[in-house]
Amino acid sequence: MALTREQVEHVADLAKLGLTEEEVEMYREQLSAILEYAAVLQRLDTEAIPPTATVLPLRNVLRMDEPGPSLSQEDALSNAPAATDGHFEVKPILE
């Protein structure tokens, strides 16, 4: 299963991950090799097998909707690269 450069660039775009030209080529080769290895899974007939997403018997874990202590605004913003007036600063997403 050899990937093309276009596929690698498409995946990097989905993941919002900047890659250099060299990285695109490196990941093209390495991901192709890993996917080829993973192709052994296709040998197994799993038509009737349900998938396991989690091993826990839990589904929705609910609790009472009661207010409790939480981080202060100051603590919550303490690691922000940029914050103004108690808000996280972000780049504009609209023109």
Place this chain on the structure above:
Amino acid sequence: MELYKLTIHEALDLLDRLEVSAVELTQALLDRIVDVDNKVKAYLTLTPEVALHEARQADELRLRKVKGALLGIPLAIKDVICLAGLPTTCGSRILESFVPPYDATAVARLRRAGAVFLGKTNTDEFAMGSSTENSAFFTTRNPWDLQRVPGGSSGGSAAAVCAGEALGALGTDTGGSVRQPAALCGIVGIKPTYGRVSRYGLVAFASSLDQVGPLAKDVRDCALLLNVIAGHDPSDSTSLDVDVPDYTQSLRLDLRGVRIGVVRECFGMGVQPGVASAVRQALQVLADLGAEIAEVSLPHTEYALPAYYLIAPAEASANLARYDGVKYGYAAPDAKDVWEAYRKTRQYGFGAEVKRRIMLGTYALSAGYYDAYYLKAQKVRTLIKQDLDEAFAKFDVLLSPTSPTVAFKIGERTVDPLQMYLSDVFTLSQNLAGICAISLPCGFADELPVGLQISGPPLGEEIVLRVAYAYEQATEWRTGKPPLDEKEN
């Protein structure tokens, strides 16, 4: 007596008899760190003043007859677990400046039990790796041979305990990251059942697999640490609401009636002869202790690796989407718009392996490939779990090597990611199935430690600890010490 060589239970005896103070003990560990950590490089962050302050508090509490299961015991914490007010870097540039304002629940429980924190230990970036070579900062050395890796990703924690730089440590295990470094460093590490220990405050890697686990010098110490950190936590909705037994009560010397299955598939698959023979010799010891031993087949063993390396990266690619340079961590300067800000932040912030897994996971989840890769892997996960369910209907525990090889040389496996992934070939099924497993020393091959893995069913920590303890007490492997002081590496 050199205090840094003590086990936790030995240190607790001395502390309780007031023969040693927590300050003396902590100072001994700090001195040891000064002596050897320039060679071992286990720690990313050291906090000697904080540790001594906590030790003084522990001494005062002890004089006031206040009890604490770990009162005055100096520990190390893997740097993917939050400790309030200290950097939690995850071995990554993207979190180099991140200082969490809160403790992880496992840390908070250790704190309440009176533990002293020496610092944060090195890890592969976001716990993705088997050697600490993926740390953005440096590679930790194996105290048994400084040219070799300590294993990973909890390699800093394992090397610290092994080298006498902490009495015990917390690690995390998503596919072997507690057990494999424990094996390669010749110490004991347990991956608890999925949900047994709260993951609140653990930086997420693969959320259906991650679990916090202790590393220590012997099985009793592991039980003592697990006693403190296990249990339900309302802040982690995946933590199990099941009572925690006193795990030290399961430490017994005989194994009469215990049924042990030896996993047949784990003796092919690239196992070094020295590793296989150490594990086979362990079987005789276990039989002499009264265990009933038979072979068992887990036919889907060979599929665990490809299934894991689709599921874990898929979950990682989703979890790591949060690193956007907005809420915390590195943010690329001078980006012209939000999309460029994301791309540049993540391009600079993440290392090669993390990018590789984000790419692989994103691909496996993307439209057109989801069924063939991610869904297929989840179905194979079901088959792997069924194998184990069937095996545990006949056996109390399963036995295998922890890792197919002893510690490998630094740089030996960094070129080919698949070679590195093979380090975990025997430790992935337990995470996929959510069961518990321990690794403990069972001998040496080429003068390097070999790990024996004992796996148990969900919430089978007691039987796993019992078998491990009986074996450990019947052998002398735990008294082996790395040659750090004797020879210059």
